[in-house]
Amino acid sequence: SKSYNITLLPGDGIGPEVISVAKNALQLVASLEGFKIAFEEMPMGGAALDVVGVPLPDETLNSAKKSDATLLGAIGGYKWDNNEKHLKPETGLLQLREGLQVFANLRPATVLPQLVDASTLKKEVAEGVDLMVVRELTGGIYFGKPRGFGTNENGQEIGFNTEVYAAYEIDRIARIAFETARKRRGKLCSVDKANVLEASMLWRKRVIAIASEYPDVELSHMYVDNAAMQLVRNPKQFDTIVTNNIFGDILSDEASMITGSIGMLPSASLGEKGPGLFEPIHGSAPDIAGQDKANPLATMLSAAMLLKYGLCEEKAAQRIEAAVLDTLNRGFRTGDIHSAGQKLVGCKEMGEEVLKSI
Amino acid sequence: SKSYNITLLPGDGIGPEVISVAKNALQLVASLEGFKIAFEEMPMGGAALDVVGVPLPDETLNSAKKSDATLLGAIGGYKWDNNEKHLKPETGLLQLREGLQVFANLRPATVLPQLVDASTLKKEVAEGVDLMVVRELTGGIYFGKPRGFGTNENGQEIGFNTEVYAAYEIDRIARIAFETARKRRGKLCSVDKANVLEASMLWRKRVIAIASEYPDVELSHMYVDNAAMQLVRNPKQFDTIVTNNIFGDILSDEASMITGSIGMLPSASLGEKGPGLFEPIHGSAPDIAGQDKANPLATMLSAAMLLKYGLCEEKAAQRIEAAVLDTLNRGFRTGDIHSAGQKLVGCKEMGEEVLKSI
Ligand SMILES: CC(C)[C@H](C(=O)O)[C@@H](O)C(=O)O
């Protein structure tokens, strides 16, 4: 029977709790669908800093590279917030993305009927929101050079970064975005700041060029400031959004909060070939870490994305997705999505209920 | 008696309509408060492109520089959207900001009790929102060099921009922000991406250094992705926000949409010395231009900011602000903020009603 290697990176804060629950779900659906998974758990982020002194040990990156897919919990915490750049947990995450060359970050933001009240938006605005942000993840200002500190002609201290895109980087993320839109409702909105930035002008030019390969997808363009407004005004107007690394960071977080349940949202980071990286979009929530309060569903759904996009085990993925919905329908809620009349459970119990539903 | 020179830049789209109404209000409060205003109307944006061939003619910049303050309507439109960079209306606006050295852009986002229903956010989330975004306006990635197009080592076309801040640029915007927070509720949140960008690390370092001059202001820091979320989750947590040019562009537009009435929101752009630039935050709305449908209240309130920050005519400013509220209380609404039971009026009639209230 088929067998896969999965690297688990529990990371920091609530990471270990949500990963342990998701691991159980992966194991169960594997046995039901008749394949095997071998897990390798590796240190990453603050957890790695504390033990090995770097946020992404070579062994961890190598394990992720050799595996069929990697599932990450969360990284970061107050303890390491004032570390120098190369000793920040976040730097480890950026190194992992770069090391795996996962340039395409898929971030769905969906308002489930069961959770529409969790949104701060009015019901009629929030209900039915179902959009996907396709964020470029290994280029732009996150990785652009030159970067650093220096002095200007007046002897003043300066800090600088470079926003830069090459045509091929835009082309490949655009293709992923068009493919994604094609499998969804056929609408793609490319977000840039082409009225000001040259990097965005090239972005728009290349997206328009690639569009000719996808005549069935309806392409539109929006400036990033307007997109930030439109997500609040009428998020339902969006199907698929494609944008650069930093705009995607901002807009995908905004979109996720519009759903009101960021404890529910998964993400997938994919490369041209090679293993993908799957992680919940929420952070490490150090304030509730170790208290069995975390919502494990975003990690469960990330595991489902891992099965679907990473292993092509579509049926196993659907088992997890259906079980998450069933568990919500049966009234179980962690604190972050709890409302009157629902059963309040902790991370572990939520995990067990999902296993029952599977 | 005192006399001021004001440059009016009607610009494009609905710009001329809203400027004409605001001019009447300025004239009326001037006569009531016993000072004189001489207006000089100059072309700018698409209007200037069509006549003179550049988006900011020298005469226009010189008029703005010599005047006591400048009031801008709006610029841009489909017609010029595909122009080359140096022939875009937006480029004229950036040249004007740079030419006047107005590095501090104050963008209030306030939910008026009369208009709380206009927000897409739930009433309990939207009501009482009263925040101010202090955006750095003449630095960062908007103006940073090098910028442009080129080829990388693999012969691929690239587009690039530079995000750069010098210590003095951060210090001066931080001081304006601390002063602003001090006059408000004493809370300042500095927004950056210091977990990734060197330019943001310097930003945070300098903001912390300047904070020692303002021990009475409570300073906090937030990453830009989190700020985009928190504005949706609980906008009332914010008093004053200070951030760089591009993050300020995005977050101030998001914040304005949270109020639900961007037709109501003014802005002021100020320099160390020299005349300020005042403009509504909304765009030129080419789809409703020339139809007497625009909401002139954002421009009226920008005129009030001009009186207050630009001319130190506080009383005249208050007359306009009070008249805008009174007109709303009397039930007059333009289409963008209209709801059942209110009197729907056009741009001109709204202007006349505000004059009556004054
Ligand atoms: C932790 C941080 C470096 C990261 C990013 O900015 O990409 C995070 O915000 C995310 O969106 O995954």
Ligand SMILES: CC(C)[C@H](C(=O)O)[C@@H](O)C(=O)O
């Ligand atoms: C028109 C554009 C150049 C401008 C900007 O990005 O600053 C606008 O969006 C604004 O916020 O005033």
